[in-house]
Every structure is written in C-alpha cells, then in structure tokens.
Amino acid sequence: METPEGIDLLLRPAGLVPRALAFTLDLVIRAAILLALFIGLGLLGTFGMGLAALLLFLVQWWYMVLFEVLNQGRTPGKQWLGLRVVHDDGTPVGWTSSLTRNLLRFVDMLPFGYFLGALSCLGHPVFKRLGDLAAGTLVIYQEKPQARPELPPAEAQQPPFSLTLDDQRALIGFAERQSSLSAERRLELAAILAEPLRTTREEAETRIHGIARGLLGPQ
Amino acid sequence: MQLTDASVSIRPRSAWEALDLGTLLARRHAGLLMASWAAVTLPVFGALSLLLWEQPSLALLLFWWLKPLYERLPLHILSRALFGDIPTFSESLKALPGLLRPQWLASLTWRRLSTTRSFDLPVQQLEGLGGTKRRERLVTLGLRSGRAASWLTVVGVHLEGALWLGLLGLLYFLLPAQLVQSWSWQDLLGLGSEWLWLEHLSNLLYALVLIVWEPVYVACGFSLYLNRRTQLEAWDIELAFRRLRQRLLGALPILLLACSLLLWPADKAAWAAPAPPPDATQAGPEAERLRNQPLTGEAARQRIGELLDQPPFQQRETVTRWRFGDTTDEQQPGALARLLETLLQGGKLWQGLEKLAQLLEILLWTALALVIALLLWRYREWLRTFGVRLRRPASQLPPLPKRLFGLDVTPEHLPADIAAEAERLWQEHPREALGLLYRGLLSRLLHDFRLPLKAAHTEGEILQLVRQLERAELSRFAQTLTRHWQDQAYGHRNAPAATRDELCAGWRALFAQEGRA
Numbered sequence: 088m089e090t091p092e093g094i095d096l097l098l099r100p101a102g103l104v105p106r107a108l109a110f111t112l113d114l115v116i117r118a119a120i121l122l123a124l125f126i127g128l129g130l131l132g133t134f135g136m137g138l139a140a141l142l143l144f145l146v147q148w149w150y151m152v153l154f155e156v157l158n159q160g161r162t163p164g165k166q167w168l169g170l171r172v173v174h175d176d177g178t179p180v181g182w183t184s185s186l187t188r189n190l191l192r193f194v195d196m197l198p199f200g201y202f203l204g205a206l207s208c209l210g211h212p213v214f215k216r217l218g219d220l221a222a223g224t225l226v227i228y229q230e231k232p233q234a235r236p237e238l239p240p241a242e243a244q245q246p247p248f249s250l251t252l253d254d255q256r257a258l259i260g261f262a263e264r265q266s267s268l269s270a271e272r273r274l275e276l277a278a279i280l281a282e283p284l285r286t287t288r289e290e291a292e293t294r295i296h297g298i299a300r301g302l303l304g305p306q
Numbered sequence: 307m308q309l310t311d312a313s314v315s316i317r318p319r320s321a322w323e324a325l326d327l328g329t330l331l332a333r334r335h336a337g338l339l340m341a342s343w344a345a346v347t348l349p350v351f352g353a354l355s356l357l358l359w360e361q362p363s364l365a366l367l368l369f370w371w372l373k374p375l376y377e378r379l380p381l382h383i384l385s386r387a388l389f390g391d392i393p394t395f396s397e398s399l400k401a402l403p404g405l406l407r408p409q410w411l412a413s414l415t416w417r418r419l420s421t422t423r424s425f426d427l428p429v430q431q432l433e434g435l436g437g438t439k440r441r442e443r444l445v446t447l448g449l450r451s452g453r454a455a456s457w458l459t460v461v462g463v464h465l466e467g468a469l470w471l472g473l474l475g476l477l478y479f480l481l482p483a484q485l486v487q488s489w490s491w492q493d494l495l496g497l498g499s500e501w502l503w504l505e506h507l508s509n510l511l512y513a514l515v516l517i518v519w520e521p522v523y524v525a526c527g528f529s530l531y532l533n534r535r536t537q538l539e540a541w542d543i544e545l546a547f548r549r550l551r552q553r554l555l556g557a558l559p560i561l562l563l564a565c566s567l568l569l570w571p572a573d574k575a576a577w578a579a580p581a582p583p584p585d586a587t588q589a590g591p592e593a594e595r596l597r598n599q600p601l602t603g604e605a606a607r608q609r610i611g612e613l614l615d616q617p618p619f620q621q622r623e624t625v626t627r628w629r630f631g632d633t634t635d636e637q638q639p640g641a642l643a644r645l646l647e648t649l650l651q652g653g654k655l656w657q658g659l660e661k662l663a664q665l666l667e668i669l670l671w672t673a674l675a676l677v678i679a680l681l682l683w684r685y686r687e688w689l690r691t692f693g694v695r696l697r698r699p700a701s702q703l704p705p706l707p708k709r710l711f712g713l714d715v716t717p718e719h720l721p722a723d724i725a726a727e728a729e730r731l732w733q734e735h736p737r738e739a740l741g742l743l744y745r746g747l748l749s750r751l752l753h754d755f756r757l758p759l760k761a762a763h764t765e766g767e768i769l770q771l772v773r774q775l776e777r778a779e780l781s782r783f784a785q786t787l788t789r790h791w792q793d794q795a796y797g798h799r800n801a802p803a804a805t806r807d808e809l810c811a812g813w814r815a816l817f818a819q820e821g822r823a
Contacts (some may be wrong), residue, residue, distance in 0.1 A: 102326030104461045104526070168322070194510055198479055202472025202785030207443075209329060211524060228323065248554055257546030268540055276540060279547040281555035 096177050098226045100213040104227055105168045112164030117150055155185045155254065161229070191218035200222040216282045236263045243304075244297035246306075247284065255302050262299035307428035313390055317542045318530075321454035324533035328526030335387050339380050339521035342398050347376050351513045351604040355506050364510065372424060373520070376415040378405040378431055380524040385432055386762035389534075409436055422448065424527020455527060462523050469515040474508060487542045707752070707761050713741065716751040724817075725810040731805045737794055740801065743809055744791040747784060750817060765792060 124142050128135035154162040160172035160180045172180045172188070194215050195204030204216040239262060243284060250258070265273055277291035284294050314327060332339060351369050360366040382405055384399050393401070409430055420426065422444075429435055429443050446454070478486075536542060614620070682689065707718050721727040724746040731739035748768070751757040757771055765788050772784045787809060793799045 099323060100326070101322065103328050103465075104458055106323045107320040107461045108457060134666075136660050137663060137666070198475035199472040200468030202469060202476070205469065211519070212330070212333070214326065214329070214424060228320070250550075253546055254550045257543050257550070261372070261540065261543050261547075264540060266544070267537065268320065269538075272539055276544055276547060279544065279551050283551055288585070 094216050097122050098173070098177055098225065101160075101170050101226045102214045103208045105170060106208070107205075107216070109162070109164035109168045109170055112167055113151070113162050114164075116163055117146055120146055135290070151192075152185045155180055155189075156182055170226055170233065171230045172224055172226055175223045175225055177225075180224055184224050187222035188218035188224050194218065200258045236266075238262050238300055238303065239265055239296050241293060241296035241300050243301040244261075244294065246298045247303055250302075258295055259299045259302055262296050313388055316536055318410045318537045318546060319533050321451050321530060321533070324451070324530045325454060325458060325526045327533070328488070329522055331384060331388070331529055332522040332525035335392065336381065338387075338392070338395060338398070339383060339519050339525075341395060342379055342383065343376065343521055344517050345395075345399060346379055346402065347513060347516060350376075351510065355509065359502065362502060362509055364668075365506070366509045369513065370650075371414065371418065373516075374418060374427075375406055376426060377424070377520065377524050380521045381427055381431055381528055384525055384528050385428070385434075405431065408434070421459045422452055422455040422527075424458060424523055425451060425530050426527075427524070428528055428531040440560035446538070447531065447534045450537075451530045455530055458526050458530070460524070462519065466512075466515055466519055469519065470508075470512050473511045473515060476513070483602060492789055501626065510578070561801075625782070680777075705761060710748050710761060710763070713748065715752060717749050717753055720746055720749055725813045728813075729806065729810055736800045739806070740787075740791050740794045743787055743813065746813070747787055748818075751784075780816060783816055 117217060118271055119145060124139055124146075128139040128142075131138070151162055155172050158166070161170065165171065166196075172185070176182060192204075195201055195207070197203050201216075204218070207217045207220070208214050211220075215225065219225065235287060242261075261273075261276060268276070271293055274288065277295055278288040281288045281291040284291055286294050314331065319327065347369075350372065354369050355362070358368070379398060379402050382401055383393055388395050413430075417423070425448065426440075426444055429440055429447065433443070461670045626654070706713065719743075724742060728739040728743050729740065748759065751768070751772065752759055753779055755775060757768075758776070759768060759771070763771075769781075769788055770786060773781050775781070790801045790805055790809070794801060
C-alpha cells in the first residue's frame with residue numbers, strides 16, 4: 088500500500104484462525120453481557136424486560152459496529168488477538184462499511200455456522216469474507232510498538248564495504264537476535280561473512296556486532 | 307535443501323501470520339493437494355463404508371481415526387513444492403506407500419489425540435526423528451508455536467463441524483418441502499435399515515469437507531514449523547549474508563582498495579561519540595547576549611515585555627455581574643435526596659419503576675414519531691414528485707377547453723333546446739343555426755362523452771375520436787353535421803332545407819331523451 092506522499096505502508100491481512108478466535112471471544116463476551124442483563128433486569132418485571140429487549144437489540148446488532156468505529160476498528164476480541172479492521176486502502180473503518188460488513192454476517196453464516204464466510208476466507212488472497220468484500224474492508228494485524236533489543240557490547244566500527252538497506256537490516260538483525268540463536272549457529276552464520284570481512288571465523292561475530300552498533304549509532 | 311530456492315519470502319513472523327502463510331501455501335497448490343487428498347481418502351472411505359454398511363458411525367470413526375496417515379501426503383507435496391520442486395499427481399501418489407510406514411503405530415495410537423499434530427508431523431516426517439530425540443526437538447520448537455498449533459487444531463475441529471453442518475443444511479434446503487413433511491423423526495433416528503444410506507451420505511459429506519480443510523490444516527502446521535525454524539536458526543539472516551558474500555566476493559579488487567583505505571587511522575570514536583549538549587556551543591534564545599552596548603539584550607527584553615502589556619496588545623476590562631448566592635448549591639443535593647426518598651418510600655419503588663417504564667415507552671414512541679417526521683421532512687422533495695405521480699391517474703383530466711375553433715362550447719352558454727333554436731334560426735341565419743348545432747355537438751362530446759378534445763384538434767380528428775367511441779348513430783350524425791358545417795363555415799354554401807329537418811331530427815334522437823331525463 089502506497090500513500091499519496093509516496094510512503095509505503097505494510098498491511099498484514101489476518102487469516103481465518105485468529106479471526107475465528109477473535110469472533111469466539113466476542114461471542115463469549117456478548118453472551119456474558121446478555122446473561123448478566125437478563126438476570127439483573129429480570130428482577131424488575133415488565134420494565135426490566137422491555138429494557139432488556141432494547142439492550143438485546145443494541146448488543147446483538149451494534150456491539151461490533153460501535154466497537155469497530157469508536158475503538159479504531161477493534162472489538163475486544165480483536166484487540167486481544169491484535170487485529171484491526173480497516174478499509175482496503177488502510178484508512179480507519181467508517182460507519183457505512185462497518186454496518187455493511189456486520190449486517191452481511193448473516194450472509195456469511197448461511198446455511199449454517201459461517202459456511203460461506205469460512206470458505207470465502209480460505210479462498211481469498213487477503214482472507215476476506217463476503218461481508219468484507221461487500222464493504223471493502225480488511226482485517227489486519229495491528230502494529231505493536233516493540234522495545235528495541237539490547238545489542239551485545241562491542242566497539243562501533245565502520246563497515247569496510249558499501250551496504251544496501253537489506254544488508255544493513257540483516258547485520259543489525261544478527262546482532263539483535265543473537266540471544267535467540269545457539270552459539271554454534273551464530274558462529275556458522277558469522278563464518279559466511281568471515282572471508283569478505285577479512286577476519287577469521289571466530290572473530291567474524293564480533294566484527295559483525297561492531298558494524299551493527301556502528302550502523303545504529305549511539306543509543 | 308537450498309534456502310535460495312524457497313518459493314515464499316523467508317522472514318520471522320508471528321505465529322498467527324505463519325498460520326496465514328500456510329493458508330496461502332495451501333491455496334497456491336490447492337488443485338494438487340485437494341486432488342491427491344481426494345484420491346487417497348475417498349477410496350478408503352468407500353471401502354470402509356461398504357465393509358461396515360450396518361454400522362455407519364463406526365465407519366466414520368475409523369475414517370476419522372486414520373486422518374494422521376492421510377496427512378503425510380499433503381506434507382510431502384508441500385515440502386517439495388516449497389523449494390520449487392512441485393511433484394506431479396502421479397509422483398505424489400507413488401510416494402505415498404513409503405511415507406506411511408515410519409511410526410505409523412505411534413501416529414494412530416498415543417499421538418492420535420495430540421493437539422499439535424500438524425506441527426509435530428514435519429519433525430517426524432521431514433527430519434525423520436523418533437523417540438527421545440523427537441521429544442527433545444519438539445520441546446525446543448514448541449516453546450512459542452505450540453499454543454498457536456493447539457489453537458489451529460481447536461479451530462479446525464470446530465470448522466470441520468461447522469462446514470459439515472453447513473453442507474447438511476444446504477442439502478436440507480434443497481429437499482422438496484413435501485418430502486420433508488412426510489418424514490417422521492422416529493424413522494430417521496431409529497435404526498431402520500432403509501435409512502442407512504442417509505447416514506452414509508452424511509459421512510460422505512464429512513469426507514468432502516476434509517478435502518477442503520485438511521490440506522489447509524497440514525499447510526498451516528508446516529508453515530508454523532518453518533517459521534519456528536526461521537526464528538531459531540535465523541534463515542533470513544543466512545540468506546541475506548549469503549547474498550552479501552556473493553556480491554562482495556564478486557567485487558574483490560574494489561574491496562582491496564577499500565581495505566587499504568581503512569588502514570588509515572580513522573577517528574573510530576566519532577561514530578559513537580555522544581552529541582554535545584546544544585547550549586554549550588550555540589546560544590539558545592534564552593541565553594544572555596548583546597552585553598557590550600548601550601541597549602543590552604536584557605533591557606530590550608524588559609521593554610518589549612512592558613510594551614506588550616499595554617493597550618494595543620492587551621485589552622483589560624472589569625466586568626461586574628450579579629450572581630446567585632450559595633443557597634442553590636445547598637438546595638440541590640437536598641432536592642435529589644428528597645426525590646429519592648419519595649421514590650423509595652413505603653414500597654413505592656415499584657410504582658416508580660412502572661412510571662419510569664411508561665415514561666420510557668412514551669419517550670421511545672415520541673422518538674419514533676420524530677424520526678418518521680424527520681424522514682418525511684428530509685425526503686419531502688422526493689415525496690412530492692412521487693405523490694404527484696400517484697395522484698395523476700385519479701385527477702388525470704386536464705381542465706376542459708372552453709372554446710374550440712373559436713366557438714364557445716361551455717354548456718352554460720348554449721340554449722336549453724338546441725334543436726328548436728336551430729330550427730328557428732335556420733331561415734334568417736343558417737350559418738348561426740349550423741354553428742349552434744356543431745357547438746352543441748362538441749359540447750356534448752366534451753361533457754357527456756368525456757372525449758378529450760383539445761383546441762388543437764381539427765374537425766377530421768374529432769370525427770376519428772368519435773368513431774373510436776363505437777356508437778354508429780352518433781358517428782353518422784357527427785359526420786353529416788361536420789360535413790355541412792364545413793361547407794357552411796369554409797365554403798359559405800347554405801345547406802338545403804331538408805338537411806335542417808334531418809339534422810334536427812338526428813339531434814333530437816340522440817340527445818333529446820338525455821336532456822329531458
């Protein structure tokens with residue numbers, strides 16, 4: 088996705104499994120709310136029943152829409168799983184599209200238990216169900232701010248050759264992910280670059296750490 | 307295994323994204339995966355059904371229980387397809403017997419109900435590990451992806467159920483209503499042997515559901531496994547390093563030059579040296595400056611401050627206003643408390659609630675009425691257009707013309723007995739007499755027969771319209787009268803006296819009774 092300003096935005100569409108889990112979570116929350124309402128309002132006689140009927144309508148039909156529009160495209164279930172609803176172009180979802188995609192849930196449910204929705208979700212390249220197709224919306228993973236991992240201590244060095252963006256990313260990634268790699272694997276990976284770096288296999292790792300620190304600059 | 311041949315972009319993903327990658331992978335090779343799955347499972351299903359024709363449930367259970375064995379084939383196809391070596395349909399089927407043998411007993415017994423089945427399968431089948439080694443490997447791999455693999459199985463179980471019921475529902479919808487009504491549920495639930503085929507049919511639907519879902523399930527487990535290994539072994543970094551190495555070693559001479567340049571004693575600390583604090587090198591806006599002149603910076607700032615405090619920049623005014631005393635503040639909570647008290651007094655809460663319910667009901671109805679009114683107001687233009695269109699058939703008739711051919715045709719301006727008047731006028735004013743008759747005819751046509759005459763019609767057109775009424779006498783009379791009138795009006799030829807009697811008699815015959823009645 089590219090904005091008019093020429094900035095590339097990466098949208099990562101979410102597939103069936105996390106979406107099904109998010110939906111189940113929302114279903115449980117809704118059921119809990121309704122149960123509590125009926126028990127609480129059942130004590131109040133006709134008035135309570137009337138109110139409960141109103142709230143049933145509200146919860147059943149507007150729960151998803153209200154949460155999606157007012158909470159940046161995230162119902163509680165989606166929030167839990169780190170999902171978000173946006174338009175196809177990445178803009179926040181609006182009233183019209185949210186209503187469309189949630190009213191068309193009933194088409195997705197046909198003939199039983201999200202049969203059409205599941206098939207459409209499995210078959211579509213960006214995992215859209217029919218409601219999403221009609222409303223032009225997309226369920227994506229939310230970007231989570233991540234803490235920058237600590238780099239291993241090393242003296243900053245200048246790389247002895249020019250590096251493309253991908254190369255720089257790989258070098259920094261090597262330094263950042265060294266805690267999740269085994270020592271043998273680190274050595275093996277660093278040895279690939281030992282020859283171009285003009286060092287021995289054993290020292291290559293330290294060199295790469297140094298270059299990574301030099302690329303990142305002072306923290 | 308050559309990482310450079312991988313057909314997907316290798317990077318560490320979150321577990322959920324790895325599952326989605328699996329879905330895409332299954333989608334890319336959907337035809338082959340589904341065809342090979344169907345080719346393996348449907349014969350097995352058919353054989354089981356035939357063998358256990360009397361016990362459909364047992365057949366289904368056995369078919370379901372053998373699932374781990376069928377799953378080895380899609381994994382084999384996927385693992386080869388990932389590195390660009392897509393096997394053909396017959397090749398993959400030929401590979402199947404070899405795939406089934408290792409650890410088949412374990413797969414079908416104590417590992418059958420494992421929730422991470424799809425994730426474990428690659429370790430067993432692709433790495434060929436067994437026993438303790440396999441368990442250790444799974445512990446390492448399953449640290450972070452185990453949860454997602456379990457959820458995948460849970461979702462898969464429910465999805466299979468939902469798809470199965472969906473297919474059954476679809477089948478049920480397609481049945482004619484008469485057939486459904488004649489079913490009795492005892493027959494269906496009872497063990498009548500004539501319904502066995504129905505149970506086998508529903509089993510078949512389950513087998514069909516598996517054709518769609520199982521390749522996805524296996525592919526998701528496989529991609530989870532790939533993702534975990536990418537994370538643990540940094541496959542993406544290895545790829546990038548290899549690419550870098552290839553590029554650099556290709557350009558060795560330039561590299562040598564670069565290395566010799568690097569031998570210069572460069573100031574290595576410069577890359578990591580902390581930036582100096584900004585105030586030390588450059589004076590900020592708050593720092594003291596211009597100290598060696600009559601108007602120092604400090605004095606200038608003071609004078610600017612004074613200027614900004616004066617009228618053109620600052621408008622000050624004093625406003626005196628009456629305010630309520632503090633009494634209201636004290637009254638409010640008291641009033642609220644009293645209201646609550648009255649509401650709660652002596653079991654009146656109930657009545658209060660009933661009243662509240664009524665109030666709410668009234669409010670809701672009012673809101674509904676308001677919304678309708680608002681809608682009507684909002685779409686008033688549209689309604690007006692639409693309403694006029696609706697009304698038109700009822701009041702379709704345009705106002706009747708008062709004059710035709712310059713003749714006055716309103717009944718009020720005509721004498722009561724037109725025939726007698728015409729007879730009287732005939733001798734002295736034959737033109738007026740004929741004109742009167744013609745006017746009378748037009749007037750009758752307009753008002754009695756409701757003929758839509760317009761000022762633009764010619765005599766001939768009027769005759770045609772009269773003919774459409776399909777009244778022979780009227781038509782003949784109108785024709786004669788028109789001919790004589792045209793002779794008189796345009797040709798100034800007087801009609802013979804015989805015509806007078808003929809016309810007047812015709813008139814009387816046609817209209818006299820009505821006039822009297």
